[in-house]
Amino acid sequence: MTHVLVTGGAGFIGSxxxxxxxxxxxxxTVLDILDPYYDLRIKERNLEQCRAAGGDRFQFVEGSVTDEELVCDLLSEGDVDVIYNQAAQAGVRASVENPKKPHRINTTGLLTLLTAADEFGIRRFVNASSSSVYGEVDYLPYDEDHQTVPQSPYGVTKLAGEHYCRLWEEIYDVSTVSLRYFTVYGPRMRPNMAITNFTSRCLNGEPPVIYGDGQQSRDFTYVDDIVDANLTLLEDDDCDGEVLNVGSTRTITIEELATHVIDETGADVGLEYADPKEADARHTHADVSKARELLDYEPSTGIREGVSQFVDWYRENRDWYEPLVLESQNVSSASA
Structure with missing residues (x-):
């Protein structure tokens, strides 16, 4: 069996x-700094699930990917084969408000990991990138050759990370792959995302709040499909140096999404509109032809089925999860 280091493994996708x-x-082995970007009680529950699933095959280390000594200590014993780099300072809007913060984790931290991966002979380095690298739309759906003009500091750091991975593949012979995620959602997702906020408000008899006209569209990807793409890379050797889109291939407008959440929750509410948010992309839509060819990737969960599953999960976990969602609504607005 393989020993894998998952950075950011206490977070939503990483866990x-x-x-x-x-x-x-x-x-x-999970390395996570436990940054309180959102409530740490969610990350603590994520770690509980990891411990329950792995027993003595699971280890958690609290620390930062920017800590060169710590990263080298974790890899120096020689038994880590693969690194999944999920550590990131997320948030398009948050990066606009504080543009320096994502650079430290998303760029400097990535360089620390890549340098250590080369030094200690890591077999495969899988990097989490983002559809935010595309920015301005030239055509849809985005394929990997589409222009990359990020519209946020977050997107810039993710694009820089892809280029560093490419260089480490070409110059240092570290096998790297970057996966461009398209708006990932599902159980245990961050509490300040659009789907969580829509669900919370509907279950409490309040209308979902849409920022802008609601005609902006997203390619929402269910977290299980993201996991499948990542795990395929444990053994697949056809993707060295590649950048791959990982999306659902289908889009939905934010207005349609809010209406679907209303239907799934049975809420007797309408829709509410507010001013659009800065740096939000107007549309995202993934062409996954490349991932399909190289990974046999085939997303299995559409947005309507995924929202239904999330609403069911939300209801089952409402006693602990909803207070965190409500708290996040007091300090930030929904992110699509």
């Missing part, structure tokens, strides 16, 4: 990748 690896019998 799902971790439990996916553990369920398949692998050994996982």
């Amino acid at each position: 799902h990748i971790t439990t996916g690896l553990l369920d398949r019998g692998h050994t996982v």
